[in-house]
Amino acid sequence: MVNDWSGQSALQNIDQSLQGIRNDVVRLDRQLTELSASVGQQERRRVALIKRIVQVRLRALESEQLLGDLSSADRDALALLEQREAALGALNLEIDEVHARIQAAEAARGELLIELNRTSERVLQVEAEVQQQLQADQPYLAAVQNAANQLSMALEAADKVKVAQADMADKAKPYQADVLFMYLWNRGYGTTAYAAGPFARWLDGKVARLIDYEPARVNFWNLTEIPKRLQEHADAMAAIAETAREAVIQLEQQALAEAGIDEARELAELATAALDDKDDELERREDTLQQLLRSRNAYLSGQDEYLSRCISRLGEVLQHADLATIQRYVRDTPAPSDDAMVLELQDLDGHLNDVAGDLRDLRSMHDARLDKLKQLQQVRRNFKDARFDDLRSVFGNTGLLSSALSQFLAGAVNSGELWRILKRNQRYREGIASPDFGSGSLGDIGEILGGGSIGGKRNPRSPWPQPGARRGGGGFRIPRASGRSRGGFKTGGSF
Numbered sequence: 001m002v003n004d005w006s007g008q009s010a011l012q013n014i015d016q017s018l019q020g021i022r023n024d025v026v027r028l029d030r031q032l033t034e035l036s037a038s039v040g041q042q043e044r045r046r047v048a049l050i051k052r053i054v055q056v057r058l059r060a061l062e063s064e065q066l067l068g069d070l071s072s073a074d075r076d077a078l079a080l081l082e083q084r085e086a087a088l089g090a091l092n093l094e095i096d097e098v099h100a101r102i103q104a105a106e107a108a109r110g111e112l113l114i115e116l117n118r119t120s121e122r123v124l125q126v127e128a129e130v131q132q133q134l135q136a137d138q139p140y141l142a143a144v145q146n147a148a149n150q151l152s153m154a155l156e157a158a159d160k161v162k163v164a165q166a167d168m169a170d171k172a173k174p175y176q177a178d179v180l181f182m183y184l185w186n187r188g189y190g191t192t193a194y195a196a197g198p199f200a201r202w203l204d205g206k207v208a209r210l211i212d213y214e215p216a217r218v219n220f221w222n223l224t225e226i227p228k229r230l231q232e233h234a235d236a237m238a239a240i241a242e243t244a245r246e247a248v249i250q251l252e253q254q255a256l257a258e259a260g261i262d263e264a265r266e267l268a269e270l271a272t273a274a275l276d277d278k279d280d281e282l283e284r285r286e287d288t289l290q291q292l293l294r295s296r297n298a299y300l301s302g303q304d305e306y307l308s309r310c311i312s313r314l315g316e317v318l319q320h321a322d323l324a325t326i327q328r329y330v331r332d333t334p335a336p337s338d339d340a341m342v343l344e345l346q347d348l349d350g351h352l353n354d355v356a357g358d359l360r361d362l363r364s365m366h367d368a369r370l371d372k373l374k375q376l377q378q379v380r381r382n383f384k385d386a387r388f389d390d391l392r393s394v395f396g397n398t399g400l401l402s403s404a405l406s407q408f409l410a411g412a413v414n415s416g417e418l419w420r421i422l423k424r425n426q427r428y429r430e431g432i433a434s435p436d437f438g439s440g441s442l443g444d445i446g447e448i449l450g451g452g453s454i455g456g457k458r459n460p461r462s463p464w465p466q467p468g469a470r471r472g473g474g475g476f477r478i479p480r481a482s483g484r485s486r487g488g489f490k491t492g493g494s495f
Contacts, residue, residue, distance in 0.1 A: 005401065007393030010422070014380050015106075017405050021373045028366040029296070035359050036299065084306030088299045095296060098289045105285060109278045117391035124392075130255045131437050140251050144438050147244035151442060154241040157234035164227040174448040177218045180211050190217050204398070235386060247441045249460050250489045256463055279384055286377055293370060297363075368411075375415035376408070382419055392428045401425060440464040 005013070134140045188194040189204055190213065196204060208214065246277055298304045318448075383389065395401060404421045407413040434440070439462040 003398055005398050007387075007389040007395070007426075008123070010393075010395045010401070011380070011383060011389045012247050013381060013402070014376065014406060017409060018373065018376050018380065020409060021369055021376060024369045025293070025366065025373060028362060028369060030364050032297075032359070032366060033299075080306050084299070084304060086307065087304075088296070091292065091299070095289065098285060098292060100290040102282065102285045102289060105278060105282050108234055109275065112271065112275045112278050114391060116268065118274050119264065119268040119271045120391060122410065123261065123268050126259050126261050126264050127256065130252070130259050130261075131434065131464075134252070134255060134438065137251075137255075140248070140255075140438075143244070143248050143251055144442075147241065147248050147439075147442055150237070150241035150244040154234065154237040157230070161227060161230045161234045164230050164337050168223050168227050171218070171223055175216065175223075177213070180207055181220075184208060184213055185217065185220065190214055192345050199255040217400075224468065245439060245442050246460055248442065249362060252463050283300050283381060286381075290370075290374055290377075293373075295303065297366060297370065366460045369436075372409070372411075376418075379419050379422070383422065386423075388422070388426055390428075394427060394429050395422070396427065397425045403416055435462075435464045437463070437464050 062083075124334065175185075184190070184204060184207060187196070187204070189208060387393070404413055404418050408415070408418045442462070
């Protein structure tokens with residue numbers, strides 16, 4: 001439908017949502033930076049206020065050592081804050097560099113995807129041309145019809161085996177419940193497998209005559225042998241059907257080879273490998289960026305080593321015993337200048353408490369957005385791994401998808417639910433080459449009959465495209481002469 005998203009459009013919507021989260025992270029980064037930077041400055045201001053109080057009361061206390069300790073702690077704190085600013089600056093430069101490389105890699109990936117789509121389109125065109133030719137090829141059509149007929153007969157034979165097995169299981173119960181009969185049966189009585197001494201033969205003969213064993217033995221033997229014989233027949237019919245299917249596949253592969261499919265597929269595989277390498281590079285860079293953002297988060301939330309050491313160093317001097325004496329003296333002594341400084345100190349303490357609360361709230365929001373960013377990056381990674389950005393991939397119900405993305409950003413939908421919604425609404429548009437053409441309609445004989453491979457060999461795979469291959473296998477499955485088809489059986493083919 002016209003309103004459907006193409007695979008690339010869906011990926012662009014995911015990328016736009018990712019950019020929205022990154023913008024939130026940047027905004028919170030800025031707020032955290034401002035708050036966390038103010039913490040160290042406010043602590044230094046607090047020490048400066050206490051230092052002024054000490055200078056006012058220094059004569060009364062005669063505490064030169066305390067004044068020196070306060071000055072030394074202030075210098076140490078300033079040096080630590082300068083080191084912190086330098087370290088954070090270096091980390092920001094590294095983050096910007098990694099982010100720029102991710103953007104460049106994303107742009108390069110877009111070019112590689114265009115190339116993969118171009119080469120994949122060429123593969124599909126060759127396949128479509130061959131399919132059109134084969135539709136008018138009478139020997140090929142006859143081969144397909146023969147394979148369909150053989151498969152139909154193989155299915156009938158397999159059904160007879162199931163009926164016989166069920167019939168045997170039901171009719172065998174009376175025999176299996178007869179202890180004397182099963183005793184003689186297990187000893188092979190009445191057959192060349194029976195071996196016993198004279199006395200045992202005499203006793204077994206009496207038991208056999210007592211229960212009329214011989215007619216029952218013949219009936220039970222027939223009951224058990226019929227499913228075996230039918231199974232042998234069914235296996236033979238399945239082998240014939242598989243041989244007929246292989247003949248169809250051989251004709252298809254020959255026609256594709258003559259049309260130049262090998263060169264087209266090789267180019268598509270090279271484009272696929274290049275795209276896979278770029279996706280691997282992107283994943284590595286995104287993981288690196290995520291680690292760097294976590295490291296910067298420690299600075300922005302005031303949990304880095306420099307700020308911790310700064311506050312710890314200031315805290316050491318604030319534990320000085322003489323300082324406690326000064327604070328008590330100021331409270332107990334009426335002096336307007338002292339009172340103003342004490343009130344300012346109290347206001348500063350209240351402000352620091354408010355900042356600490358704001359930091360906790362912002363840190364929580366920042367962590368939540370970083371986690372959201374990581375989740376959506378994983379959804380995008382899954383999207384690309386599943387090749388949902390392939391040229392034939394489309395998404396219906398775009399209103400639901402847009403709503404799901406919005407609800408994910410708002411926290412009402414988690415990444416697992418978002419991915420399930422994307423998968424449920426993804427499909428492949430009708431292509432020019434049909435996966436159900438010819439041998440694709442016959443399917444895997446072994447799988448259809450529930451017996452795996454025929455005769456212990458792997459069944460050749462239909463050479464027609466199978467959409468939905470995950471990363472590492474191409475935007476579309478590049479069929480080869482080995483492996484297993486994923487097509488479903490349709491009597492008479494699907495022309």
